[in-house]
Amino acid sequence: xxxQNAGVKRAAELARYENISPEEWEQxxxxxxxxxVITLEREEPQTVIAKTRLLxxxxxxKIVLYTGLTTNEQVAKLRQEMGKLD
Numbered sequence: 001x002x003x004q005n006a007g008v009k010r011a012a013e014l015a016r017y018e019n020i021s022p023e024e025w026e027q028x029x030x031x032x033x034x035x036x037v038i039t040l041e042r043e044e045p046q047t048v049i050a051k052t053r054l055l056x057x058x059x060x061x062k063i064v065l066y067t068g069l070t071t072n073e074q075v076a077k078l079r080q081e082m083g084k085l086d
C-alpha cells in the first residue's frame with residue numbers, strides 16, 4: 001500500500017478511528033465500487049433510450065415515463081451532458 005498518497009493516509013486514519021482493519025476498509029471500498037458499477041449497468045439502457053428521445057425533442061415527462069428514470073432532473077442532466085457534446 002502506498003502510504004505516501006494523501007488518500008491512502010486519510011483512509012488509514014479513518015480505519016483507525018472506526019476500529020476497522022485496513023483489509024476491511026479496502027473490502028468496503030471494493031464493495032461500494034462494485035455496487036456503483038452494477039447501478040450504472042442497470043441505468044445504461046434507460047440512458048440510451050432517454051438520449052434518443054431527447055434527440056427527437058420529446059417532452060421530459062414522456063421520457064421519464066418511457067425510461068423509468070426516476071426524476072425529471074435525471075433527464076435534464078442528460079440533456080446538459082448532450083449539450084456539452086455538440
